[in-house]
Amino acid sequence: MPGVTLEARELSKWFGSRTAVESVSFTAHEGEVIGLLGPNGAGKTTTIRMLSTVLPPTAGDFEVAGVPSSRPADIRARIGVLPESSGYPGHQTGLEYLTYHARLFGCSRDDAKRTAVRLLGQVGLTERANTRIATYSRGMRQRLGIARALVNDPAVVFLDEPTLGLDPAGQKEILTLVRTIAEAHGTTIVLSTHTLPEVEQVCSAVLILDRGKVISAGTVADVTSADANRQSGRLRVPPGEVPRAKEVLAAVPGVTVTPDDRRDVVVLTATDGMNKALAAVLNAGIPVLSFEIEGTRLSDAFLALTRGGAS
Amino acid sequence: MTAAAPIVARQESRDLWFGGRGPVLLFAYSVLLSVVTYLAATNQILNFLEQRESVNLVVQIAVAVGVLLTLVVAADAISGERERGTLESLLLTPISRGSIVLGKVVAAMSLWGAAFLVSVPYVWVLGRGVAVVGKALLLSLVIGTLLALAMAAIGLLISALASSNKVSLAVSLFLMLALFAPTQLPAMPTSSVGDFLVRVNPVTAGMHYIQLVLLKGHTWTQDLTYLISPVVAVAGALVALAVAGPRIVRLKGGVGSE
Numbered sequence: 286m287p288g289v290t291l292e293a294r295e296l297s298k299w300f301g302s303r304t305a306v307e308s309v310s311f312t313a314h315e316g317e318v319i320g321l322l323g324p325n326g327a328g329k330t331t332t333i334r335m336l337s338t339v340l341p342p343t344a345g346d347f348e349v350a351g352v353p354s355s356r357p358a359d360i361r362a363r364i365g366v367l368p369e370s371s372g373y374p375g376h377q378t379g380l381e382y383l384t385y386h387a388r389l390f391g392c393s394r395d396d397a398k399r400t401a402v403r404l405l406g407q408v409g410l411t412e413r414a415n416t417r418i419a420t421y422s423r424g425m426r427q428r429l430g431i432a433r434a435l436v437n438d439p440a441v442v443f444l445d446e447p448t449l450g451l452d453p454a455g456q457k458e459i460l461t462l463v464r465t466i467a468e469a470h471g472t473t474i475v476l477s478t479h480t481l482p483e484v485e486q487v488c489s490a491v492l493i494l495d496r497g498k499v500i501s502a503g504t505v506a507d508v509t510s511a512d513a514n515r516q517s518g519r520l521r522v523p524p525g526e527v528p529r530a531k532e533v534l535a536a537v538p539g540v541t542v543t544p545d546d547r548r549d550v551v552v553l554t555a556t557d558g559m560n561k562a563l564a565a566v567l568n569a570g571i572p573v574l575s576f577e578i579e580g581t582r583l584s585d586a587f588l589a590l591t592r593g594g595a596s
Numbered sequence: 597m598t599a600a601a602p603i604v605a606r607q608e609s610r611d612l613w614f615g616g617r618g619p620v621l622l623f624a625y626s627v628l629l630s631v632v633t634y635l636a637a638t639n640q641i642l643n644f645l646e647q648r649e650s651v652n653l654v655v656q657i658a659v660a661v662g663v664l665l666t667l668v669v670a671a672d673a674i675s676g677e678r679e680r681g682t683l684e685s686l687l688l689t690p691i692s693r694g695s696i697v698l699g700k701v702v703a704a705m706s707l708w709g710a711a712f713l714v715s716v717p718y719v720w721v722l723g724r725g726v727a728v729v730g731k732a733l734l735l736s737l738v739i740g741t742l743l744a745l746a747m748a749a750i751g752l753l754i755s756a757l758a759s760s761n762k763v764s765l766a767v768s769l770f771l772m773l774a775l776f777a778p779t780q781l782p783a784m785p786t787s788s789v790g791d792f793l794v795r796v797n798p799v800t801a802g803m804h805y806i807q808l809v810l811l812k813g814h815t816w817t818q819d820l821t822y823l824i825s826p827v828v829a830v831a832g833a834l835v836a837l838a839v840a841g842p843r844i845v846r847l848k849g850g851v852g853s854e
Contacts, residue, residue: 339687339688339847358692359690361688361690362690368681368685371685372681372682372685373681374611374615374680374682376614376615376616386685386689389600389604389689391690
């Protein structure tokens with residue numbers, strides 16, 4: 286079992302009378318990618334700011350790589366953070382920017398430059414190393430921010446909405462990078478994001494916050510199975526076959542077809558499990574394009590747990 | 597505690613000078629000094645202004661505007677970074693907040709240093725022939741540095757506490773105007789109350805000291821008591837910055853926020 290790199294115990298934060306985070310506890314291990322999820326205002330950024338020592342917690346404590354929260358400067362030396370909506374000095378080049386930050390983490394001038402060059406290569410910005418940051422695209426800036434979060438070879442990296450405002454290709458690039466960092470360096474990554482399908486692929490565990498409280502935690506499978514309704518499913522067939530599929534399914538004992546207007550999807554409920562329903566459709570020669578049990582996706586669990594994210 | 601201050605100072609100074617703000621401010625400063633020097637020189641030719649008075653006028657304006665520029669740069673140093681989103685990444689490094697503050701003070705002071713250098717030829721042109729140039733420049737350097745240091749520290753305090761960059765700049769400019777306005781009142785030190793007000797205000801006290809040494813020919817030590825308030829202002833502002841800095845240099849501005 287990999288070692289514990291991050292442990293939060295009953296962390297709370299109040300801003301005046303408003304509770305931003307309440308009694309958040311969790312642990313993370315070496316090489317683990319934890320998805321920190323929740324609707325806007327759930328307390329994700331506040332949690333990250335407390336764990337990265339930028340905000341002092343009102344109550345509770347935490348440890349990062351064995352360093353207690355009472356030693357914030359030592360914690361900052363062991364973590365890397367990409368803050369939400371991080372700004373960049375446009376007149377600096379990527380190389381200057383990373384070199385400066387490496388120097389702030391105690392590297393000598395030569396080491397800092399070497400680190401900067403290596404990290405720029407790692408995030409695919411070698412060719413733009415000597416270009417002003419003002420000319421970088423949003424995706425490039427996010428990759429530069431991730432590189433900055435790695436200048437001190439951290440034990441834990443916090444990424445707050447790293448895919449915000451990126452197109453699908455940019456999102457994929459960032460998430461691939463996240464996975465590579467965790468696998469190659471054994472770094473623990475805490476990833477706050479709204480891109481749930483990608484979280485399912487990248488994260489080994491998730492922590493769902495709502496109104497400052499942890500409402501669900503565990504592996505993606507744990508979280509989704511808790512909410513899954515195994516009696517309900519979605520069957521996708523060619524559009525012309527939908528009426529016949531509905532007819533066949535209605536004849537199967539224990540199966541109810543839910544009225545639905547979609548051209549190629551049949552939503553059904555089966556009290557005796559789905560096997561008979563699927564067999565009936567296949568035996569009737571209707572091609573099944575896909576079949577999905579309702580509630581097994583992280584987004585379903587997320588919406589159910591956060592009541593549609595309406596908080 | 598402040599071991600990383602030179603690294604911060606170097607980068608902040610680079611940002612100021614290579615980012616374009618420093619050169620633009622300095623260019624505006626030199627244009628202003630050119631105009632003032634031209635007017636003082638032409639008045640001198642017409643015998644409206646005695647040569648020492650011309651030198652005194654230019655030194656006072658050079659110090660006042662140089663100190664103002666230093667205050668403006670300091671007032672933007674923390675609140676501006678907050679608004680540009682670059683402060684958080686600085687706070688996430690293991691360096692102390694004291695290092696951040698000290699580095700920013702040094703960078704702001706680099707503008708005063710450059711302003712002083714720019715003022716040298718103007719003072720030299722006006723003061724030729726009356727053996728006052730050396731004295732004027734030394735006075736400008738000493739008093740200007742004291743006032744610039746005090747204003748840089750005060751500007752940083754305001755910047756750290758202000759809820760926005762706009763508030764920080766507005767408060768700093770108001771403070772500067774409030775401190776400089778009395779220097780324009782001609783007969784202030786003639787009454788005891790007036791003299792007290794001149795001595796209490798570090799800016800008027802510093803300017804009056806320059807005037808006494810340059811125009812009235814007093815010795816440097818004769819009116820040293822006028823320098824008490826500038827020295828106290830420097831010490832007070834730096835101590836306040838050192839004590840309060842670690843607590844007020846934070847992600848969100850505004851009194852009472854975290």
